[in-house]
Amino acid sequence: MKKDIIKSSRLGESYTRIKHDSGLTVCLYPMKGFSSAFAIFGTRYGSVDTTFKTNEDKDFITVPEGIAHYLEHKLFEGEECSAFENFSKTGAYSNAFTSFDTTAYHFSCSQHFGENLRTLLDFVQNPYFTDENVQKEQGIIAQEIKSYLDDPGWRVMFNGLGAVYHNNPVRIDIAGTVESISHISKELLYRCYNTFYNLNNMTLSVAGNFDPDEALKICDEMLKPSKDIGLQAVVPDEPAFVKERRVTQKLYCALPLFQIAFKMPNFSGRECEIKHFIYDIMLESSFGSFSPFYSRFYESGLINDTFSTGVFRGRGFFMPMISGDSRDPDKVYEEVVKELNRLKNDGIPRNDFETVKKTTYGDLIGLFNNVGSVAKSAMSADFYDTDLYELLETVAEITYDDVMKALSDIDTENSNLSIIEPIER
Amino acid sequence: MKDLYNRRAIADDVYFTSVTDTKFKVNRVSVIFISQLSENASGNAVIPRILSKCCESFNTMTKLNRRLAELYSADITWSVRADTDYQYCDLSATCLDSRFALNGEDILKETVSILIDCIFKPYFENGFFPAGSLEIEKQNQIDDNNAEINDKTHYAYLKAYEEAFRGEPAAIRWGGTNEQVEALDAQKALEAYRRLIGECRTEIICVGENSFDGMDKLFADAFGSIARKPSELPEVMLSPDKNEVSRITETLDVEQCKLVMFFKTSDRYRKKYPLMVMSYLYGGTESSKLFSIVREKMSLCYYCFSRIGFAKGFMTTECGVDSQNLGPAEKECLNQLSEITKGNFTDDELNKVKLYIGNLLRSVGDTIGGVGSRCLADIMFPEYADTTENVIAAVNAVTHDDVTEAAKSLRLDTVFILKTDKEADAQ
Numbered sequence: 020m021k022k023d024i025i026k027s028s029r030l031g032e033s034y035t036r037i038k039h040d041s042g043l044t045v046c047l048y049p050m051k052g053f054s055s056a057f058a059i060f061g062t063r064y065g066s067v068d069t070t071f072k073t074n075e076d077k078d079f080i081t082v083p084e085g086i087a088h089y090l091e092h093k094l095f096e097g098e099e100c101s102a103f104e105n106f107s108k109t110g111a112y113s114n115a116f117t118s119f120d121t122t123a124y125h126f127s128c129s130q131h132f133g134e135n136l137r138t139l140l141d142f143v144q145n146p147y148f149t150d151e152n153v154q155k156e157q158g159i160i161a162q163e164i165k166s167y168l169d170d171p172g173w174r175v176m177f178n179g180l181g182a183v184y185h186n187n188p189v190r191i192d193i194a195g196t197v198e199s200i201s202h203i204s205k206e207l208l209y210r211c212y213n214t215f216y217n218l219n220n221m222t223l224s225v226a227g228n229f230d231p232d233e234a235l236k237i238c239d240e241m242l243k244p245s246k247d248i249g250l251q252a253v254v255p256d257e258p259a260f261v262k263e264r265r266v267t268q269k270l271y272c273a274l275p276l277f278q279i280a281f282k283m284p285n286f287s288g289r290e291c292e293i294k295h296f297i298y299d300i301m302l303e304s305s306f307g308s309f310s311p312f313y314s315r316f317y318e319s320g321l322i323n324d325t326f327s328t329g330v331f332r333g334r335g336f337f338m339p340m341i342s343g344d345s346r347d348p349d350k351v352y353e354e355v356v357k358e359l360n361r362l363k364n365d366g367i368p369r370n371d372f373e374t375v376k377k378t379t380y381g382d383l384i385g386l387f388n389n390v391g392s393v394a395k396s397a398m399s400a401d402f403y404d405t406d407l408y409e410l411l412e413t414v415a416e417i418t419y420d421d422v423m424k425a426l427s428d429i430d431t432e433n434s435n436l437s438i439i440e441p442i443e444r
Numbered sequence: 445m446k447d448l449y450n451r452r453a454i455a456d457d458v459y460f461t462s463v464t465d466t467k468f469k470v471n472r473v474s475v476i477f478i479s480q481l482s483e484n485a486s487g488n489a490v491i492p493r494i495l496s497k498c499c500e501s502f503n504t505m506t507k508l509n510r511r512l513a514e515l516y517s518a519d520i521t522w523s524v525r526a527d528t529d530y531q532y533c534d535l536s537a538t539c540l541d542s543r544f545a546l547n548g549e550d551i552l553k554e555t556v557s558i559l560i561d562c563i564f565k566p567y568f569e570n571g572f573f574p575a576g577s578l579e580i581e582k583q584n585q586i587d588d589n590n591a592e593i594n595d596k597t598h599y600a601y602l603k604a605y606e607e608a609f610r611g612e613p614a615a616i617r618w619g620g621t622n623e624q625v626e627a628l629d630a631q632k633a634l635e636a637y638r639r640l641i642g643e644c645r646t647e648i649i650c651v652g653e654n655s656f657d658g659m660d661k662l663f664a665d666a667f668g669s670i671a672r673k674p675s676e677l678p679e680v681m682l683s684p685d686k687n688e689v690s691r692i693t694e695t696l697d698v699e700q701c702k703l704v705m706f707f708k709t710s711d712r713y714r715k716k717y718p719l720m721v722m723s724y725l726y727g728g729t730e731s732s733k734l735f736s737i738v739r740e741k742m743s744l745c746y747y748c749f750s751r752i753g754f755a756k757g758f759m760t761t762e763c764g765v766d767s768q769n770l771g772p773a774e775k776e777c778l779n780q781l782s783e784i785t786k787g788n789f790t791d792d793e794l795n796k797v798k799l800y801i802g803n804l805l806r807s808v809g810d811t812i813g814g815v816g817s818r819c820l821a822d823i824m825f826p827e828y829a830d831t832t833e834n835v836i837a838a839v840n841a842v843t844h845d846d847v848t849e850a851a852k853s854l855r856l857d858t859v860f861i862l863k864t865d866k867e868a869d870a871q
Contacts, residue, residue: 029544052467055807101740103730110799113730129806130799155743162746165699166764169596227810271696273590309509317505318576323584344587374513381516381540388469389811442697444593 027408030387034397035231036406041242042219046397047234048226050390054129056227057390058136060143061123061398064215066193067254067335068120073214074249082211083202084188085160085195088117090208092156093148094124102142111135119189120334121402122215127391132229133237140223140241146212148205161197171272171439175342179278179437182263186255189336215252218245224398227390254335259284260433267438276439277348279341279355281429286337288404294425295330296379296414298339301425302328303375304367305358306341312358321345321354339429348438356431363427372419379414448829449819454660455667457674458646461823462656463815469544471552471652472812473659474536475563476820477644480678481531481613486585486620487628487636488644492522492533493581494573494633500565502558511558516540518555520562528680528756529613530824533640535563538812541653552654556662563641564666572630573637582625589619596862597747600702601762604860607690608706612681614756643675647823651815680755683708686857693861700746701770702862705761705777707854716754716828718850721842723752723759724797726784726851731796733780733789734761744773755825759854767864774859784851787844794844802836 020040026033034048066088070081095102095115102124106113109131115124124143128135167173177192184190194200225234261282286294306312306328316322326343345351386392386407393407400407451461479488502508512518518539525532537559542551566573592599602617609615619625628636648663650656685708709715727734727750734748745765752759761781765773783789808814809832822829830838 050467052465053810055803055810103736107729107731107796107800110796110801110803112800112803127803127807129803158743159739159746162700162764162766165766166596166746168699171594271596271698272594273592274587307509307513309506309513311506313509314504314506318580320580320583323587344591374510377546378513378517380546381518381544384540384544385470385517444696 025406025408027411029411030384030408032387034407036401037235039238039242040244042217042245042247043238043242044222044401045235045238046222046224046401047231048224048393048397049229049231050227050393053227053390055127055390056132056225056229057125057127057394058139058223058225059123059125059394059398060139060221060223061121061402062215062221063120063334063402064122064211064220065118065120065333066191066195067188067333068215068252069188070255071214071250071252073251079253080210082207083195084191084199085193086203086207086211087122088194089156089160089200089203090211091115091117091122092160093153093208094143094146096147096152097142097145098147102138105138105142106135109134117193118333119193119336123398125394129228133233136225136234136237137241140237143216144241144243146209148208150205153203153205153208157200160194160200164192164194164197167192167194169270171270171276174268174270175276175278175437175439178266178268178439179280179435182266182435182437183261183280183282183338185258185262187257187336188254214248214250217248217250218242219247220250222398222401224394224401226394226397261435263435265436265438267440269440269442271444272439272441274344274346275348275441276344277342277351278437279352280331280338280435280437281431282433282435283337283339283428285335286332287334291332291337292400292403292405292410293413294337295332296410297417297421297425298330300372300375300379300417301367301422302330302339302341303378304371304422305362305426306355307375309374310371312354316351316354321347321350348436352436356434359426359429359431367422367426369419372422376414376417380411383411383414448822448831451823452660454664456672458648458663458667458672459823460648460660460663461819462650462659463819464653464655465651465809465815466653468651468653468812469541470538470812471541471650471654472536472538472816473556473559473650474534474648474816475559476647476649477533477640478647478677479531479644479675480529481526481616483620483624484636484639485526485531485616485618486624487632488531488533488640489524489619490581490585490625490628490633491637491640492524492535493584494577495535495562495566496520496522497577498567499558499561500567501561503567508558512555515549515551515555516545518551520559524618526614526616526618528753529678530680531618533644535559556659560662560666564669566637571634573633575630578628578630578633582628585619585625586622589617589622589625596698596700596702597762597764600704600860600862601760603692603694604704604706604760604858607692607860608708608758608858609683609756612683614681614683642670642672645674645677647820649816649819651812651819682710683756683758685710685855689856690858692859693863695863695865697866698862698864699866701765701767701864703763703765703770703774704860705774705856706858706860707759707761708857709757709759709850709853709855715850715853717838718842718846719752719754719759720801721794721797721839722784722847722850723750724801725789725793725847726750726781727761729797729800731793733783734777737780738773738776742776744769744776748773748777767866770861770863781851781854785848787848789847791844794847798840798842801839805832805836808832
């Protein structure tokens, strides 16, 4: 077992990261003064992981879209009772989520931490799938998929992803489609489980009010050693250029919703996190709340408070994005492209760059204010082969040239505008 | 109210409360203007939008936002919400604690100073809000009013809420009506501003690592500089019974139907904790009747939950459901409530719910927002203000019979159904 104490002189705090003998990485972050603890047990497995193999497989297998999310739903179900029932015995709140590249199960509690951690480690390590319970879930997940079809915010994003990517599974809804989930069977679920829920591929992260010694003792008792199975998950080859430049749909909403995405090559691991901060700073310097762009178009009524920028990134995908509501999304797109090209020539004002670095620092410190965000961020940092405090230092080291290089790497032609237009009522 | 907070009057109907907790790394100072929902709701909603954008000392949005960014992403935000019969208009400053400043800045002091300027020294042109700013924020308010359709779950809830409290202040939306927004001209906007800072009950709530020493004086001086003529804040109205259940169906081109059942109890205050426990038992947790039976066992809907509004005395049941399951889901939700009125639940189920609520209550103090919200709730409804442990004890004292009685006190008032026009295809 390898144990690292990770310290931050800026925060005056530390946490422990352990490579457990079972193969699992465990992050333990006790936080003084908090009443509750938050534990999250996650795997590097999400909706994009549809084609994979291990050392034991001859060939790659491709499984139906939406299976990671389906597996998440089914894992709560045990042979005797559901994990929800076990958590309810202590009053803990529990839930789970599936993203493009992660599936995670979590609980929060202010009492009975040990009992809850046992429940979490137990149900995630002991799947119970039957033909009957797998079949039963189809109706509920189909309903979930349908509810997203009515959500303009959800659709503007997935329509955009579907138009940017040709082959990458990130273009498909995380829950899959009603058709794709109809092909999911007990056998496929076990295959995916045995491949991706290997402890070498997973991280447990705990933050808040708990005893780290107790947590580690429970890990020692409950974790089933896993051998490294040589997991390989592949993302299909993806053409460099977007599939479509513009995509629209009509739904019930007040104003048109838009999303502008710039297709870029992928980054992996720690480099992905560094690039994420560089591009975040670039976008905020160019379009943030004190930029000339923002005030000009807010005051003209073209954009409003919903206007925001961000970096959509994960295993196999990376895209700077701009989104919001506007009466004229095409005009927003045109002005965004114009501004990016102007800044490429004129340069981002150095003062603005320095100011945005300060905001990023402030936002990062703010993360350490909440047990849930600390636990989730520690897990996510581990998935990116970094740690929570390294991110703080990374931001401090980002240079003006890094940001200008990021700006010059954006190809405004290689972009997509996704629009949801309102249905007249 | 028991002496939970050091709340004190600093001007006529203006109160200052601070909660210091060193575990936090940020501070938040909220100035909350409270009034009964009325035809003034639109004016009240538009003004905080304008105030949060600039002030005399930072007379453009760019200048203000730049200074806040330099203060490590400090924020001046507005929020307006309707709750029970009241409208809460909130202007808040949130910032990193000064111990994290890289260059020794007093982040909190400067951010709060900007907040006070935004509220008391707004940027005027010829004595009025700039016409351009007013028109933009009026349009944004209208867009927000219209945007309630974007989230179908919330939309269905709002429609049911409006019908359940028709004719009462509670039925007024947080942003009023589009017609009222459109009618705001320069003079009316100025009057709305003066009414907001001069007549509304005002609660200033500070939460964070800081001791907030001297901050009460800053606000006392600011409020001392204006003429205050506070309006009385009436108590929340008890909602009258309807003669018959109101049923409304709206049809839209959507994939999933929504069902909201709205129940009222006239015995609102006395039954707060039994009502809370009953609602969680019925539809507030993953092991509740609605989740475990209606969703999981019977697969009648995708989501199914209940929520309560104790001050107004109501409980809702809300489902996202396929059109062919609308009838069965409604029937089964009512059946599960009926089972509770008959006492058909175990002590084990009851104890689990109490543990769940205890867990939630203890966790409230772990976020700045949670502490601020609880503080405001305790101030507004002092009958139930108490320490966390005493509230948990009160929850734990709820008996099997109390829960049954709470369920019996509920009467179905309104049913709202958002139906898909794809129904014919679905069936």
